Amino acid sequence: MDYNKFEDRISSWIENDLSLKERKEFEAFLAENPQYQSKVDEVRHIISTMRESESLKVSKEFDKNLNQKLQNLNIKEEHSTSKGVFGFSGQNFVYLALSLGAIIFLLFQLPGNAFSEDIITNSNSMSEENLESIPVANDSLDTKDKPDNSYDVNGTFVGNDEQ
């Protein structure tokens, strides 16, 4: 055992917190180096002085002061819960409403151009690519001159055969 290891174990030896092997090593080192006994005695003295010191108590006004602070706390809580909009105090509700309004305003303003570009781009692509698939409404309401290409439920042709 060297001195550093010995010093590391002083408290454990005093508090009987060493294994049997460690204890024997420690005591053997101390027997060979009696000059270090004073170090052990100093630490033991420190421990007993602290443990025997009188426990300090709070002042006589402690309870009174604490109750006063708790009372003030309860009064504050009552004030904050009594007036409120959706659980927020008046002032906080105004700040929240203003913040939400600003966010909504920005959402419409900043990405506004991008949205409209997308719509134009999409509508263009639709007219080019999908025109054929979109059924075009017949403008004329007069159906007399138009060939009637109707079939009944049995598949028999029932329309005008003008051709």
Added chain:
Amino acid sequence: MSQNLQTLLHKSTDMNDEFKLTDERLIKQFQEGDRHAFDELVKRYKDRLHNFVYRYMNNQTLAEDVVQETMIKLYTHKHYYKPIAKFSTWIYTVAKNLALTELRKNKRRRTNSLWTDDGRPIDIEMGGESLDNKVQNELAVEELKKCLDKIPENFRIAVVLRDFQELSYEEISKILEIPIGTIKSRINRGRIQLAEKLKHFKE
């Protein structure tokens, strides 16, 4: 509910410790709305916490403020306590954190006299131990306090919790959130440094 608690508390003072309500039971009652349970917890812990914080901060006024703040935190944040740890561990942790915050805000006073930091003379009770022994012990504690002030903060808090508060290594480890091996090492180092500083102080 509070009447039952009062009855139980009254019984506990008359009968033996078997019927004494545990801290964990009291905090549970307080969480359920029983104010008397809070009062009982304050009664049990105010002096212990004060002793701890005072030894750590070395300032009576600040120590009492910190203990008051700890009790207010207990009152306003009672639901933060979960029964996975002992109540004492929880409340010591709260007090320690508040003390640390306060220490960083305030410079600690260093005095060279043998009076307490707030200018109070050393209080000695007559009777029991002989006056010489009492005086010697008090002087030794005062000297020790001044030396305690000079060792690193992380050693100091570990030594105070172990030697003034007499908490177990396990509990100290949970309060400081440090492994037990590190706690033992800090306590040992703290004591050795204290012994050296006390030797120089006396010379």
